[in-house]
Amino acid sequence: MTAFANDPGRETTSTIGAASPLLMRDRLGLRFWIPATWIAMVVVLAVTANLLPLRSPIETDFTAISSWPDRTYWFGTDQLGRDILSRAIFGARISLTVGLLAPALGLGIGMLLGMAAGYFRGRVEAVIVAAMDAVMAFPGILVVLAVTAYVGASVSLLVLLLGVLTVPAFMRVARANTLVFAQHGFVLAARAMGATHWRVLSLEILPNVAIPMLIYALLVVSRIIVVEGVLSFLGLSLPAPRPTWGNMIADGQVDLATLPYISFIPAALMFLTVLSINLIGERLRARTDLRGSVL
Template sequence: MTAEVASPAIETRPGGLWLAFSKNKLSWVGLGLLAAIVLVAIFAPLLAPYDPLEQNIVSRLEPPSAEFWLGTDSYGRDVLSRLIYGARISLVVGFVAILIAMAIGATLGIVAGYIGGLFDQFVMGLLDVMLSFPTLLLGLMIAAMLGASLENLIIAIAVTEIAPFARVARAPTISLKQRDFVEASRSYGSGHLRIMGRHILPNMVSDVVVMSSLWMASAIRTEASLSFIGLGVPPPTPTWGSMIREGFENILDAWWLAVFPSLAILLTVLALNLLGDALRDAADPKSRES
């Protein structure tokens, strides 16, 4: 005979998120910026004044003007249109890569922390090896082995973020598995998978979600860096990193090619960091009290 054991949530205050946003006014700026960037990416076909792939050699390397608000590139393509469509690549790569890394990393961290012993040491040893490489260098090696494509770029970035997620999930799991409600559930005959899924995961998922917003900013920077060196999405698909690369090659003649995509990356990363700070304050009672 088994009975259902309720696992108390560790600090879940309904107004915690609202309180964190109220105390941190900059979080509203981050939320507004991110919402605007997402809307621009969604409605790119409606907002882009020109086809981002259309070439016009007659209008090549024109500076910002009333006709081309952000100028044109060396092929005569409108920079504003390519910038708008490039937001889609950055957001999709960042979101999907972090989602994959969060699912795999959190699962590894929970299982390793719950089982412990040699298995925990083995998994953490492998993750420590991954963490010993700088994120960009590890992503570069994986992307170079897989080849340049959207799918391979997502895989490369996801692999670089698995280890941090695993560490974030493992630490609270080690503490939670000693709690009374877990022991009570185990005494009632609950299996290991049920305990991890119903009692441990809900009590540490907020930490993982908070970090995902911060690491999505890192994923977008990595995507831009890999695209800059030619290991991102193949041309002519517009990406912010490849636009910066072209601007770097023409920095003396066409400053706008590198400046505007760099500003787009800066604003996106800033928005995610500001939003992540608010989510962290909402999840951490000590941050809210201070």
């Protein structure tokens, strides 16, 4: 970070801001833009699904049961004559909703706890770390399976459960980064000049911690999408007939030998989406490593 001005009330410029021109000049490359284009397309299709000329994802066409992909049904139909293209697009809504909101919940809570633990240290750190260790002691997937099987699955419940289970990981990342930045000269100078803890945390540490946290959140998003798919495959996500990629894969497993496209198409969509998110996160992580050289 640049040196502080003599006026303690004046905001300073972070290293992130200083490094941004370098990043703007450096091209991200096809390894970023190709997966980013895929993710953008999936998001747009999922958001605008009701506006597209698609059949209802639960509408049955008894004249086209188990129909292979053709001009009428681009992705074919399943054993009940439902349009797989329509079901795949509407099913993306569930995967993206859970995959984005659950990490967002974990990110918000975990970042606050991690920054508090890394900045204040002492008893605050001990209590927070112990609480997170207790959460991590529970087998996460078994907790989700047990709760959804007993209470019944819903989008809000999945977001809450999966979000809470990601808090310890986010807390550890935030705490590790806060421990590093809390010892930097610009933070020590701000504290010596009388800046409050809130000001130091919000204006000095948060901008530097936010970038690695957001990049880590992308990796968590891809994992949550897979977890939601597993729960759907096991019948513990949203109940039928609402489509999800996971229950679409499960629907086709009985006829996998004769009608492989029923399972392979949603599996391929999930694979490409998760792979794209991971590639984007990896590319951005490499860029932050470049930025770290000017901190």
